[in-house]
Amino acid sequence: MTIPASDLTIDQQLALRTAATHLAADFAGIYGPETIEKFLTSSYDRFAARSTVTHFLPLIAERFARQRLRALAKVEGKHHDGKPVALFLCTHNAGRSQMALGFFQHLAGDRAVGWPGGSEPGISINPAAIEVMAEAGVDITGEYPKPWTDEVVRAADVIITMGCGDACPIFPGIRYENWDLDDPAGQDVDAVRPIRDEIERRVRQLLGEMGVAAG
DSSP states (O other): OOSOGGGSOHHHHHHHHHHHHHHHHHTTTTSOHHHHHHHHHHHHHHHHTTOSOOTTHHHHHHHHHHHHHHHHHHHTTSOOOSOOEEEEEESSSSSHHHHHHHHHHHHHGGGSEEEEEESSOOSSOOHHHHHHHHHTTOOOTTOOOOBOOHHHHHHOSEEEEESOGGGSOOOTTSEEEEOOOOOOTTOOHHHHHHHHHHHHHHHHHHHHHTTOOOO
16 A cells, blocks of 8 residues: 555554455456555545544445446446446535435345435534434444545436535536435434435435336
């Protein structure tokens, strides 16, 4: 890795080497070690700069690098499984877009791919969003705020924006849809429940428009 070893614990160095091995196996014949290391290192850097908990950084970096490499492979025509891709964008990627992603993945299963992103990613998921989604039978505790990247945006078939305004990326040839929703930040669960319900309604409609059966 190009990150100075002095900045990492021995466990983190080992975890990043293990992550690189996993990614090399996943993208064998598609991308070589240099590309994989570049994406893994830059993914680590994006989260290390703002994270207050470093223990899980290698795992988060691996997951984010895998998403980015899958997106790049689709954009470059090197690999595509044919599944439609929806990208959910908001400012902090901590509330609305995470709830939308949760419903999308829950209802679409493996028939479609959903990704989230934020123009100014927060540190953690909104606790009220986690609670109201749990009430609906959807667990989003395993997610975390992520930035959007060019390859992820360009790989999307439809991009749903929620309050990121001019900061949202615009690429020609991609379908965009803006969902005008209240921001759950700082609100209690009673105020967030109606937002959750409206998001579920819109996700179900979106899946129908994408030709994906909602499970």
